[in-house]
Amino acid sequence: xxxxxxxxxxxxxxxxxxxxxxxxxxxxxxxxxxxxxxxxxxxxxxxxxxxxxxxxxxxxxxxxxxxxxxxxxxxxxxxxxxxxxxxxxxxxxxxxxxxxxxxxxxxxxxxxxxx
Amino acid sequence: xxxxxxxxxxxxxxxxxxxxxxxxxxxxxxxxxxxxxxxxxxxxxxxxxxxxxxxxxxxxxxxxxxxxxxxxxxxxxxxxxxxxxxxxxxxxxxxxxxxxxxxxxxxxxxxxxx
Numbered sequence: 001x002x003x004x005x006x007x008x009x010x011x012x013x014x015x016x017x018x019x020x021x022x023x024x025x026x027x028x029x030x031x032x033x034x035x036x037x038x039x040x041x042x043x044x045x046x047x048x049x050x051x052x053x054x055x056x057x058x059x060x061x062x063x064x065x066x067x068x069x070x071x072x073x074x075x076x077x078x079x080x081x082x083x084x085x086x087x088x089x090x091x092x093x094x095x096x097x098x099x100x101x102x103x104x105x106x107x108x109x110x111x112x113x114x115x
Numbered sequence: 116x117x118x119x120x121x122x123x124x125x126x127x128x129x130x131x132x133x134x135x136x137x138x139x140x141x142x143x144x145x146x147x148x149x150x151x152x153x154x155x156x157x158x159x160x161x162x163x164x165x166x167x168x169x170x171x172x173x174x175x176x177x178x179x180x181x182x183x184x185x186x187x188x189x190x191x192x193x194x195x196x197x198x199x200x201x202x203x204x205x206x207x208x209x210x211x212x213x214x215x216x217x218x219x220x221x222x223x224x225x226x227x228x229x
Contacts, residue, residue: 004157035217043204045158045220091157102148102171103218105157 003027004094004106011111013082020067021077021109023092032096034075035103036066039089048090051075079111087113117141119221121207127227133195136224139188140209146170147184148218149192150206158206164190194226202228 003026013019036048051059051066059066067076093103120139150158163171166187184190208218
C-alpha cells in the first residue's frame with residue numbers, strides 16, 4: 001500500500017525567505033506521480049506542481065520547485081521568496097500505477113509566513 | 116472555464132439525520148472523486164467515478180454513505196444516518212482522463228453533526 005508522510009505539522013517563516021516542506025513516500029510501483037497542493041483557509045485545494053517518477057529533471061513552476069530524491073523516496077517542496085499569501089496548508093500526494101488517477105494525501109503542513 | 120461547483124457550502128445536522136451534497140465537475144472531465152477531509156488531516160478518497168461507473172469505493176462506509184453520478188456529469192453524495200464522526204469537509208474533484216492525474220477541486224461542503 002502506498003503511503004505519504006509529512007513530518008512537519010507547522011512551519012513558521014519570515015517573509016521573503018525560502019522554505020522547504022518535507023514529504024516522503026513509499027511505493028513498490030516503479031511508475032508513480034507526486035503532487036503538491038495548497039489549501040488556503042477558503043478550503044479549495046489548489047494544484048501547485050507535479051513530478052513523475054521517470055522525469056529526469058526536478059519540476060519547477062514559478063516560485064515552486066520540487067526537490068525530488070528518488071533513492072531517498074522524498075519529494076520536498078521548495079518555495080522561494082515567500083509571500084504573506086503563501087500562508088496555508090500544504091499537502092503532498094501520490095498517484096501510483098500507470099493510468100491510475102487516485103491520489104493519496106499526506107497529513108499536511110501548515111505554513112505561516114510572518115511579515 | 117468554470118471550476119468544480121459544490122453545494123451546500125455549509126450544513127449542520129443532528130446525528131441520525133440525513134444529508135446530501137451535490138457536485139458539478141468541470142465540463143468534459145470524465146473522472147469525478149469525493150474526498151472526506153476531517154479537521155487536521157489530509158483528504159481521504161471515498162469514491163471515484165469514471166463517467167457514470169464506480170472505479171473505487173473501497174473506503175466508502177456503505178452502510179451509511181451512498182453516491183451516484185447519473186448521466187456521467189454531476190454527482191450526489193448522501194449520508195444516512197449521520198454520525199458525529201462524519202463531521203468533515205467533503206471535497207469533490209474532477210480530472211480529465213488523459214492528464215497526468217492533476218485533480219481540480221471544488222471549495223468543499225463543510226458538515227457539522229451535532
